[in-house]
Amino acid sequence: MINIIWFLMIAVGVIFGAINGNITAITDAAISSAELAVEISIGLIGVMALWLGIMKIAEKSGLIQLLSRALKIIMVKLFPDVPPEHPAMGAIIMNMAANVLGLGNAATPLGLKAMNELQTLNPTEDTATDAMVTFLAINTSSVTLIPASVIAIRASAGSANPAEIIGPTIIATAASTVAAVITVKLLQRLPRFQMDIENENIK
Amino acid sequence: MLNFIQIISDFAIPFILLAIPAYGFIKKVKVYEAFTDGAKEGFQTAVRIIPYLVAMLVSIGVFRASGAMDGLTSLLSPVTGLIGMPAETVPMAIMRPLSGGGATGVMTDLITTHGADSLIGRMSSIMMGSTETTFYVLAVYFGAVSIKKTRHALPAGLIADAVGIITAVIIARLMF
Structure with a gap:
């Protein structure tokens, strides 16, 4: 799926660009996007280090285990393959908390930490587990309560009530998150999405 | 409402930066060492x-x-x-x-x-x-x-x- 979409976006882009006489724009976009990707990744190093450091303190002090225990009932339902006391659970909870609060800068490092922890439970090297897909589906559907940047843009555009979209946004984001969880749980049963352990690179 | 949201956004990260190390300190964690260990x-x-x-x-x-x-x-x-x-x-x-x-x-x-x-x-x-x-x-x-x-x-x-x-x-x- 990801292979098809990735290829289609490039193919459609180049063909459309040629027809529209935009072909030099394609070259520029390809090069500047590649540069941007490295800029973003390198730019992440500092914030990554900061939040992974804070996370380590939270881990060593037992704060994360405390949080995990409080949310155990939901977490075990969502991630049946992850042992309830596993550090992955704590990292997932921290990531979700950061997302809910709209702390994008903190959410990414905590989410990557969660992926690293989930990878330790993965029997394969390069195939996603059910728990990873569930975690990312919840993440991509976003659970942000306060869309701070949207409110800021609306305020600067002279809205009479910039924050009026908070309620509707919570409803929309809740709907997409519920849909994400249901879709993941349904799709993971389909034969074409099964983890084919025998043909994978086992660690 | 807008002020309230602004205040929460402004305080969220400083609050976490203080609260987690403070909790660690109380629990006798070597906070500086733990931080650099994680940051690696x-x-x-x-x-x-x-x-x-x-x-x-x-x-x-x-x-x-x-x-x-x-x-x-x-x-x-x-x-x-x-x-x-x-x-x-x-x-x-x-x-x-x-x-x-x-x-x-x-x-x-x-x-x-x-x-x-x-x-x-x-x-x-x-x-x-x-x-x-x-x-x-x-x-x-x-x-x-x-x-x-x-x-x-x-x-x-x-x-x-x-x-x-x-x-x-x-x-x-x-x-x-």
Whole structure:
């Protein structure tokens, strides 16, 4: 799926660009996007280090285990393959908390930490587990309560009530998150999405 | 209301920066050592993402620059019209899962053109917060652990995006 979409976006882009006489724009976009990707990744190093450091303190002090225990009932339902006391659970909870609060800068490092922890439970090297897909589906559907940047843009555009979209946004984001969880749980049963352990690179 | 939200946003990170080390200190954790120990992982993780992010951003960048968006919009607008979605907001729906910056750009443009308190302005604001940049999240998160076979992650993410966008349309129609 990801292979098809990735290829289609490039193919459609180049063909459309040629027809529209935009072909030099394609070259520029390809090069500047590649540069941007490295800029973003390198730019992440500092914030990554900061939040992974804070996370380590939270881990060593037992704060994360405390949080995990409080949310155990939901977490075990969502991630049946992850042992309830596993550090992955704590990292997932921290990531979700950061997302809910709209702390994008903190959410990414905590989410990557969660992926690293989930990878330790993965029997394969390069195939996603059910728990990873569930975690990312919840993440991509976003659970942000306060869309701070949207409110800021609306305020600067002279809205009479910039924050009026908070309620509707919570409803929309809740709907997409519920849909994400249901879709993941349904799709993971389909034969074409099964983890084919025998043909994978086992660690 | 707006002040209250502003205050929460302003205090959230400083609060966490204080609260977690303070709790660790009380629990007799060597906070400085624990911090540097955790921070070490930051570099590797950031570098490991690079190939995945380059692949994803290049394909999205090429697609955006080609002008294919207009074609896709005119292709989709008869269908989206059926659920009460104005044609102007179709690029927003397409852009949202592809690029966070791109979607912010489209939203800002719609808000300044049609007004923040117009139906289109409100609808695109709700769409912005209704879901995340699916392609970016998948590239970065799977990239960090070198996962190449993503199974049902992309279809699930895109279906969730579609539900979020459609809910945004319905809610905006109902409430405003």
